[in-house]
Amino acid sequence: EVQLVESGGGLVQPGGSLRLSCAASGFTFSSLWMSWIRQAPGKGLEWVASIKEDGSEKYYVDSVKGRFTISRDNAKNSLYLQMNSLRVEDTAVYYCTRMRPPQYFDYWGQGTLVTVSS
Amino acid sequence: QSVLTQPPSVSAAPGQKVTISCSGSSSNIGNNYISWYQQLPGTAPKLLIYDNNKRPSGIPDRFSGSKSGTSATLGITGLQTGDEADYHCGAWDSSLSGVVFGGGTKLTVL
Numbered sequence A: 001e002v003q004l005v006e007s008g009g010g011l012v013q014p015g016g017s018l019r020l021s022c023a024a025s026g027f028t029f030s031s032l033w034m035s036w037i038r039q040a041p042g043k044g045l046e047w048v049a050s051i052k053e054d055g056s057e058k059y060y061v062d063s064v065k066g067r068f069t070i071s072r073d074n075a076k077n078s079l080y081l082q083m084n085s086l087r088v089e090d091t092a093v094y095y096c097t098r099m100r101p102p103q104y105f106d107y108w109g110q111g112t113l114v115t116v117s118s
Numbered sequence B: 001q002s003v004l005t006q007p008p009s010v011s012a013a014p015g016q017k018v019t020i021s022c023s024g025s026s027s028n029i030g031n032n033y034i035s036w037y038q039q040l041p042g043t044a045p046k047l048l049i050y051d052n053n054k055r056p057s058g059i060p061d062r063f064s065g066s067k068s069g070t071s072a073t074l075g076i077t078g079l080q081t082g083d084e085a086d087y088h089c090g091a092w093d094s095s096l097s098g099v100v101f102g103g104g105t106k107l108t109v110l
Helices: none
Strands: A003-007 A010-012 A018-025 A033-039 A045-051 A058-060 A068-073 A078-083 A092-100 A104-108 A112-116 B009-012 B018-023 B034-039 B046-049 B063-068 B071-076 B085-093 B098-101 B105-109
Touching (some): A018 A092, A018 A112, A033 A104, A045 A078, A045 A092, A058 A068, A104 B046, B009 B018, B018 B105, B071 B085
Antiparallel strands (some): A003 A018, A018 A078, A092 A112, B063 B071
């Protein structure tokens, strides 16, 4: 059974940093692209970032470029999202997803809430 | 404001059929596959349709997808109260080099 479990969310002040983690199991993690998708309260989905199987390619939505970094550790079956210079508008539930490039996401974690507020 | 356009809400009676539209452009829906996701209240989204009209294992054939030009449609037949959810469309956007989504459509089964 495929499982994706996020952790690391919480309350942070504007300008602060947070690192999200996603523990994957039930599939060969090193063989698949992975992504982060977020959903602001009461809003639609927004793709944030994607990373290739071996980490050699990374893609970001324009609004997080230069602030967020996606990475993975295939030895630990883990996906990460380092978020720096956080803004109020980054407040959202962040989902770890398994990606079938280039366009769909076949498994989602339960999400972790990031709240950016003073 | 979302790149793909969906109606905010749709409604229909149990047993009836409903369609949800998703409109885009040549850089996304027009030249790339579309996918649909169902998000039940308080839960994570779940893949419903991929590659325009394919259903993952376990998704009933009451759910169908189609695409024409720069628009796509999700169809649900034999509506059940358990189908009440938000439905999201998504597609790769070649101009933005990223995946774009619609704003989501809330389905109410009256």
